[in-house]
Amino acid sequence: MEEFVLQNDPARMNWVEGYIEWGTVRCAAPLRVETEQVREGDILRERYTFINETNREVFTKLTDIAIYATFNDDYTTARECMHHKCHTHIWCGGAVSYVMALRMGGAAPHLGLVLTEGALGGYSVERDLSRISNDRGDFLLHPAPFVLAPGERYTLAWTLFPHAGRASFLNTAKQYCAHFIDVRAEKYLLFTGEETTVTVDANFAFEHAALTLNGAPQPFTRSGSTLTAKIRAGAPGEMRCAVVLDGVETFCELKALPPLPELAERRCRFIAEKQQSCRPSSGLDGAFLIYDNEEECQFYDPRYDYNAGRERVGMGLALAAYLQKWPDSTLEKALHRYADFVRRELVNPDTGEVYNDYHRDNSYKRLYNAPWYARLYIEFFNLWQKKEYLETACKILRFYYAEGGSRFYPIQMPVAELIPLLRSNGLTIQADALMAEFLHHADYLAAKGTDYPALEVNYEQSIVAPAADILLQAYKLTGVQSYLVSARKQLDVLELFNGIQPSYHLREVAIRHWDGYWFGKRKLYGDTFPHYWSALTGLALRDWGRMTGDVASQQRGEDSLRAVLSLLDADGRAHCAYVYPITVNGASARGADPYANDQDWGLYFALKTL
Structure with missing residues (x-):
């Protein structure tokens, strides 16, 4: 099948566009395969029967059989994605398995798949690597392993159907599966x-x-x-x-x-003991670096996502947040050394410029970095109560706006936290100037709506999440209702990235599928369930819930914030991403990447919110 268009869809979206034709079967076991497909309007029933015609039992392994389910899930432009692409939420839950595909813009009808016979044990992906982060790939659904005696048959069957959206998907799926169990x-x-x-x-x-x-x-x-x-x-x-x-x-x-205080302590001690560079003769002295959990050593590389700046600031933020709750002289000494490194190598406190790597290297200019280091200086102030830290945070954000930041979608912009601190510490002029620039930024994002620009990825969850976050902050600072209305429009699109499956890997975890490649040791593309930036959606849902009294949104936000903590181990080790598919382009994938890199943002969020 090369096309599946729902009859009442004004956008005429093709839901099954892929590199390999939908329904193609790969079978490494000595089995004959029969396929059957019956369509009645928008309902499609498919059966795949595997027959043992040998004179011996056939035992299958999980990846012996793969059926291509090529849901149209990739990123071209945001404008096209809104109408013609879908988020594909897959649950291989044995006899109760399903796929909730949601149009990226949220308009019904959407498409669902529910298993009606057999069992699914997992899925893999095949990607066009030339499209780097923008192609999620073709999905390969794997029947759970089974055994067939000579002459026996095994059938896997499912039904494709239209549905109204995330809220009603499971109830609709139950109509097409006679043995549905909602756990x-x-x-x-x-x-x-x-x-x-x-x-x-x-x-x-x-x-x-x-x-x-x-x-x-x-x-x-x-x-x-x-x-x-x-x-x-x-x-x-x-x-x-x-x-x-x-x-x-x-x-x-x-x-x-372990309980959050215990988990945080173990992780912070691991960072201080294993991930801080102790090289007095090096510019890296005091930096928090990647740790390779396999080779038991630190790692640095000037390549963007392995360097000493950028997202690695999450380790400093986690320590600063931890020390505000549980003072510890050893950890505080480590944080002071990191603060010295940041001031010396990554931030110019006189101008507010944030550098991409140590040696004040800004050969690659990146607007994402500025809000993160402004946030770090806010946490330095919260911990050490020196007004100079607030002044530096403000300079960083003023420099960011001078560089064109009002048209950007920054992650973790801390203006709603900084403005009150500036005012209460006598920095009213700075607060007023920053406030004007920030509201200009919020107005721009509100006007753009869902017409998002392509950034490091053509379209993704962490483009939508900053728009929701900034508009919610603007409402918090001003009380202007239009900001709340605009934020809701962003949340309506943002929540579509999140899954509903009954697993800590997937429940309220946003679809992301490139982080393991850019930040990990294995350099594997493929769904990262979870990755810590998934919690950006959780933060937005939590804030919306608190501002409006929406308890359900607050609970969903907490589920999201908790999920990313699974990237931390009980002994203090950590992992930058969990690559969820069984295989990616044939390579064994499922598991946590060995690099402890930038995942401590998730711990920072937990310490601030849970």
Whole structure:
């Protein structure tokens, strides 16, 4: 199938555009394959049957069979993406598996896929690497491993259907799958000792039910077709909550971590002990550098995302936020050394210029850097109460605007935090000047709406999130209702990046699929579930919820902020990204990248908000 257009779609979007034709089957096992496709209006039913015609049993592995499901998920221009591209949210949950594809602009009709026979065990991607970060690739759905005796058959079947959107997708999917089980948890990332409620809703009557946690039976209560279980987080690690109802098997994925103060302390000590450069004769002295968890060593490279500046500032922010809550002389000494490095090598406190790398190297100019280091100086002030830090933060942002920043989409712009601090410390003139430039910036973003520019990626979650964030900040500073209205329009587009699947990897985690390549050791493209910038959506949802009283948005925001903490290990190690697909262009992928690089932004967010 090369085209699938929904009948009542005024945009006439093709939902199945890919490099390989939809429905192509790759089978490494000695099996014959039969395929069947029946379309009735906007409903498409497909069956893939695998037949053992040999005289021996055939055992399949997860990647032996792949069926191409080429949802049209790539980034061209924002304007085209709004109408003709989709976010593809995949859940390979065994017998209960589905795909929620959402048009990137949010307009219905959208497209869904729900499994009706068989089981899915995972998915892979194949990408056009010449398009670098802008192509998410073709999706390959893998049947869960099975065994066929001679003459036996195994069928995988699904139904494609239109749906109205994220809020109603699961209810629509249930109409096309006679054995749908909706498994969900109150929280997916838990701190030791915390409890979550797991709810299991089936759309069919069943006699026998079982629920296990990492293989151990769990007590539950039952009311009709609904099961409820209380799960308490124990030792750190993944918690797989498996459900079997009359032979229909599925699961949800939870994760336990140490309590946040303990987790943060271990991580901050690891940074100070393992990731701070102690080279008095080097310009890198005091810098926080990448750490290779495989080779047990620091790493630096002047290439952009491995250098001593840019996103690595997240480590400094995490330490500064931690020390404001839990003073520690050893960690504070490390942070002072980092502050000396930043002043010497990365920031000019007289002009406000922020450099891309040490040696005050700005051979590559990057507007993203400025707000991050302004935020760092705000946290220095919060910790050490020296007014000069506020003056430096203000100079950084004034320099940013002088460089054309009012037409940019910066990540983590800290103006709503800085303005009140400037005013309360007698820096009213600076506050007024910055406020005028910031509101000009907010007005520009409001006027642009969803007509986003191409930045380091043609279109992505961390272009939309800054627009929502800045407009929410403008409303917080002014109370002008139009800013809140404009922010809601951004959030309507932003939330479409987030998944609803019952896993700490996916629930309220934004689609990103290039970070493992640019920041990781493995240099693998592919879905990064999670990556810490996913929490930008969580911050925006949380702020919206607090400003409007929307409790559901606040909860979704917390789920997002918690999810990115799974990039931290209980012993203080960390990982820049988790590459989620089973394989990427044939290379084994699923797992956390060995580099501890820039993920501590996620810890910083948690320390500030949770």
